[in-house]
Amino acid sequence: MTGIGCCLPQVTSDFDVIKQVAQESERLGFDSVWMYDHLQSYDGPAEDPFYEIWTTLSALAAVTSKIRLGTLVLCNSFRFPSIVAKMSSTLDRVSNGRTEIGIGAGWLKSEFDAFGIPFVDATTRIESLREAIPIIKSMWTQEKTTYEGKYYSVNSVYNNPKPVQKPHPPL
Numbered sequence: 001m002t003g004i005g006c007c008l009p010q011v012t013s014d015f016d017v018i019k020q021v022a023q024e025s026e027r028l029g030f031d032s033v034w035m036y037d038h039l040q041s042y043d044g045p046a047e048d049p050f051y052e053i054w055t056t057l058s059a060l061a062a063v064t065s066k067i068r069l070g071t072l073v074l075c076n077s078f079r080f081p082s083i084v085a086k087m088s089s090t091l092d093r094v095s096n097g098r099t100e101i102g103i104g105a106g107w108l109k110s111e112f113d114a115f116g117i118p119f120v121d122a123t124t125r126i127e128s129l130r131e132a133i134p135i136i137k138s139m140w141t142q143e144k145t146t147y148e149g150k151y152y153s154v155n156s157v158y159n160n161p162k163p164v165q166k167p168h169p170p171l
Helices: 015-027 053-063 081-094 109-115 122-141
Strands: 005-007 032-035 068-075 099-104 144-148 153-158
Touching: 005 015, 005 068, 015 032, 015 053, 032 053, 053 068, 053 081, 068 081, 081 099, 081 122, 099 122, 122 144, 122 153
Parallel strands: 005 032, 032 068, 068 099
Antiparallel strands: 144 153
């Protein structure tokens, strides 16, 4: 998807600020709004209020109607790919096909440490990301998915309802 997008403010104690920026972006004709997948501020004090991406985008789906909702960029190490497939399918449904997914390997060790998430070496993070993509795509498009890899496995998993967008949301 091309066009003009807006990165939403996530460091705030007031959801209304995020909502107003998203709604104003939509009113002004922006194509998309984006949130990044951090669990705390990465360029300010860790104790600053910070909004999590999935629940916030879901809330925004209910208060907007046209603007696309994007992840800039999901951290593969924060969630199993089967869960990302399920969450993104749900967001695509509740937003009526307005989801865009960016996903990466993750990089901020201090955030991993703070939240008790193992921070493995870059090679492992990238290899596991390579396994995650086909699982997510398969769960978006196939009746059921079975996958056995070095880092992930799923066994005859169903992902219903499927995303609105065909063959799947932009990834």
